[in-house]
Amino acid sequence: MKLSSILRTLSVALIVDSGLSLSANGSAKPMNRLSFLKTTCATAAAVVTTSSVSNPAFAKEVDPALKGTKADPKYQACLSECMYECTKPKVESKSRAECLPECKTKCATTKQQLMIGTPK
Numbered sequence: 001m002k003l004s005s006i007l008r009t010l011s012v013a014l015i016v017d018s019g020l021s022l023s024a025n026g027s028a029k030p031m032n033r034l035s036f037l038k039t040t041c042a043t044a045a046a047v048v049t050t051s052s053v054s055n056p057a058f059a060k061e062v063d064p065a066l067k068g069t070k071a072d073p074k075y076q077a078c079l080s081e082c083m084y085e086c087t088k089p090k091v092e093s094k095s096r097a098e099c100l101p102e103c104k105t106k107c108a109t110t111k112q113q114l115m116i117g118t119p120k
Helices: 003-018 033-050 073-087 096-107
Strands: 020-022 028-030
Touching (some): 073 096
16 A cells, blocks of 8 residues: 555544545535545545455465375365264264265375375
């Protein structure tokens, strides 16, 4: 965000707090609801559109060494969701031991993920 837009936002916020609005020539006049809403909505829209957009924290890149292993976050998330859905109370409930093989075959993308234990 540029310094000028930050200063403009702060000055609008001060004017809104004081209950005054600026006219075209820069003089202050009492503010009604309509002008208050116009000012605040315009300020909020300006702040939202001019703020820098960054990637969310959960969208970070996965370590290449983990891809295709049992520690792969995508595999772990899929396995967790599958185990939850499989063991959830319903008419025919299954134990975790019964669900694990089914979920592994559903979520695994490599042979290593299908194995029992960790390869040496």
